[in-house]
Amino acid sequence: MPHRSGFHTLLLFFTLISSANLLRNDASINTVEDFLDTLINSSHYDRRIRPFFDQSKPCNVTMTIHINTISAINEVNMDYNTDLIFRQSWYDPRLNYSGTEWAKRSPEITLHYSLIDRIWVPDSFFRNAKEGKRSDITVPNRLIRVHRDGKVLYSQRLLLKLDCQMKLQKFPLDNQTCVVNIGSYAFATKDLVFYWDETPNVSAIRVNEDLEMPDFVLSNFESRYCNRTTATGSFTCLLVVLHLKRLFGYYLVQVYIPSMLIVILSFVSFWIDHKSVPARISVGLLTVLTVTTQSSGIRSQLPRVSYIKAIDVWMSACLVFVFAGLLEYALVNVIARKNELRQQVRFSREVIGNRLAQVHFYKKDDTHHQTPAETTETLMHKMSVVEKNLTGANTASSLVHNPSLSNTSAPAPIPQVILPPPAPVQKTAKPVRDTAQLVDLISAVLFPVAFIVFNIIYWMVYLNMHVEYILK
Structure with missing residues (x-):
């Protein structure tokens, strides 16, 4: 009996102690600060250990992305800038407070961003990021929210410069595909798995409705999975695919027209x-130099790639047309000079032939008149000299006024002698202007027609052909 009385006394003592501890704990969680200190106390919460580590199953992380802006799409560096909100959500049983009195007060708690360093977070990173930072205007743009069932929501605003490998075969008539690649750096799929949030009425990828870009339009976007295996294991991976269509208006106004x-x-x-040599040469040279300068300016805005782009085909064709126009005038000039030499010879033969006819007439009538001082042999010699100088610079007018032809002794007065009419000169060559103008006329029709045909083929090919076919 005394033993039983002592046992009841001891039991009552421990009950009083437990009640005192509960009252003290209830008093300690009257404020959020005290509750959080109790929830993430380092004595029972280790941020270095992932959730479900003791259960040997992976931690599942669901993600959503809200894209605010896409800007500075750079073809030279092949990258672009984006401003996005990156949200991650996972369950951490160690943060479950559903069995406490605080769960009735608040089903979820929004933590200060500084507490992110006291809980475990996924080691997610952007695989194709060149540069990146968190937005700190006006305070660090980070949100941490803990639900009573242990679900954690971590949201942050990021400013990223992402790599985008572009295919410029059809530039500037091209469409580009850029991605946002998210993966786990250290945890393999047996420890950590990423998923897109497929909750009803929730979109994993959202884009700002007011999104505008100066030279592109976002035609479509989609979410994908891209798990990959490396030498260190199999890692989870998520992919945002952005389909960008280039706006052609700028290049139409600034380049093509x-x-x-x-x-x-x-x-x-x-x-x-x-015959207007300065005008023809000036037009030809100016057009060639202008096209060359324009082509150089375009190339400076594009990367040095080994394949041919659509803009290269266009500018090269324009350069060929203007350069061919300059060569056409060189051809016309050569033809004109050759025809001028032929006309010069024809005119010289006509003049000297008339003089020979006069000499023969004087020889037949030597009984009444004196023989001219210039003999037939002299005129024949001068004709041979003229023929040898066909490549010289003597013109028809200089031949007419040549001193050697006109410096002869004046014949004695001829009483009423009627000279025989000179024989008509047969046309052995076309007039100069007919041949030169014929070449110009053919070129004036042929060149525009060829340029129109080139335009038809160019626009049909590059507006309808896919890049994959061009690569083949």
């Missing part, structure tokens, strides 16, 4: 008289 007008200007030279 000006270069097209330059080519048309080079065609105007075909209607200028080929």
